[in-house]
Amino acid sequence: MKTRLISIAVLSCLSAASQAATLKISCGAVGQELELCKQAVAQWSKKTGNEVQVVATPNDSNERLALYQQILGSGSDKIDVFQIDVVWPGILASHLADLKPLAAGVEKQHFAGIVSNNTVAGRLVAMPWFTDAGLLYYRKDLLAKYRLPVPDTWEALAAAARKIQDAERAAGNDKMWGYVWQGRAYEGLSCDALEWVVSYKGGTILDAATGKPTINNPQAVKALTTAAGWVGTITPKAVLNYGEEEARGVFQAGNAVFMRNWPYAWSLTQKTDSAVKDKVGVVALPKGGADGRRAATLGGWQLAVSRYTKNQKLAADLVLYLTSSEVQKQRALNGSYNPTISALYRDPDILKANPFFGELYNTFTSAVGRPSSVSRNRYNQVSNQFWNATHDVLAGKSDAASALARLDATLKRIAPPK
Ligand code: GLC
Secondary structure, rough: OHHHHHHHHHHHHHHHHHOOEEEEEEEOOOOOOOHHHHHHHHHHHHOOOEEEEEEOOOOHHHHHHHHHHHHHOOOOOOOEEEEEEOOOOOHHEEEHHOOOHOOOOOOEEEEHHHHHEEOOEEEOOOEEEEEEOEEEEEEHHHHOOOOOOOEEEEEHHHHHHHHHHHHHHHHOOOOEEEEEEOOOOOOOHHHHHHHHHHOOOOOOEEEOOOOOOOOOOOHHHHHHHHHHEOOOHHHHHEHHHHOOHHHHHHHHHHOEEEEEEHHHHHHHHHOOOOOOOOOEEEEEOOOOOOOOOOOEEEEEEEEEEOOOOHHHHHHHHHHHHHHOOOHHHHHHHHHHHEEEEEEEEHHHHHHHHHHHHHHHHHHHHEOOOOHHHHHHHHHHHHHHHHHHHHHHHOOOOOOHHHHHHHHHHHHHOOOOOO
C-alpha cells in the first residue's frame, strides 16, 4: 500500500512537471506597469507551477501595435498573452482567441461597455484589465497660495496657469510651467486632442453611426487653435515631444501647475520621493468655454490570448487570474489602476487610496470613446492622420482651419462610410 501511494505521488509529480508550460505575456511599461504585471504573474506561477516570461513593450501605444501586428501577422506563437489597448479589438480580432467559453460568465462582473467594446462579431477577444480616462491634476498648494479656484474652463485654466507660472518664476523657480500634457505625434495626442474637440462640442472625429468625418467644423478649429495658443506660453515647446511619462516627470518634480494625465500618475505623485506628495488634486478636465462640456477620453487595457498559442487554456487561465477582482484590487491600491469590475468602486480600501475613483466615477463611466468601433481595422490610420494634423497645428506648421480641411479630405479616403 505504502509503495503504491509513493508511486502515485511520484507519478503525479511527474505529470505535473510534464504539464508545466512556459507562457509569454507582453505587458506595458509605463510608470509602474511592468513591476505590477510581474508581481501578479509571479503569484499565478506560484499557484499553478507554470513559468511565465514577461516581455516589456514600447510605451507609445501605436508602436506597441506595430510590434503586435508584426508578431501576429506572421502567425507566430512568440507571445501567448497580449496586453491590448481599448481601441484595438477591431484591428486585432482575427488573431485573438474567443475567451467567452473559457470566461464562463465572469465577464459579467466587468463594465458592460468595455465587454461590448471587446466583443467582435460575437467573440470576446479580450478581458478588461484596467480602464482609463483623461484627468486634470493640479497643485492644491499653488492654487491656494494665489487664491484661485480650480478652473472650470480651458480659458480659466490658461489664465490661472499664466498667473501662477509668472509669479513663481519671478519668485525664483525659473523652471515653472503652467500646463503640461501629451503633445508628441502619437496615439496619446489623439486622446488629448479628442478631449479638446469634444469639450468645445466639435464632435468625435467620425460620426459614430455612419463613420463619415465630422472633424472639419468651427468648434474643432476653435479647440485646436486654443491648444496651439498654450504652446510656448503656459506649456513648454518641448511638449511637442511629450508622452505621459515626460509630462509626469515635469509635474512630479514640482515644475508645473496643471497636468493632463491618466489615473496611473496619481499613485506615483503620492510616493515619498515625489516633490508634490500631498499637494495634488485631481478633477475632471475643463469645459471648452462657458458653453462647452467636460470631456475625458476613454482609455484602458485588456488582456487577450493569441490564436496561435499552443497553450490556449492555460493562457486564458492566466488572463482570468490577472483580470480577477483580487489582482485588480492590488493594482488599484499599489498603482491607482482603475478596476473594470464595478463592485470594486465600493471597496473602502480602494476609495481611501484613490479618493477620485469615487468622486469622478461618472467621468470614468461616461468617458468619450475614440472612433475605433466605427472605423474598426482602419482606426490606427484614422488616429494617425488626426494626431499628425493636430501636431502640425500645435507646432505652428499649419493653422487649424486648413489642417482640419485637409484632414477631412484624407479621412474621406481612408474611412469611407459603411
Ligand atoms: C493610455 C490609455 C490608452 C491610450 C494611451 C495613449 O495608455 O489607457 O487607451 O491609447 O494612453 O497614450
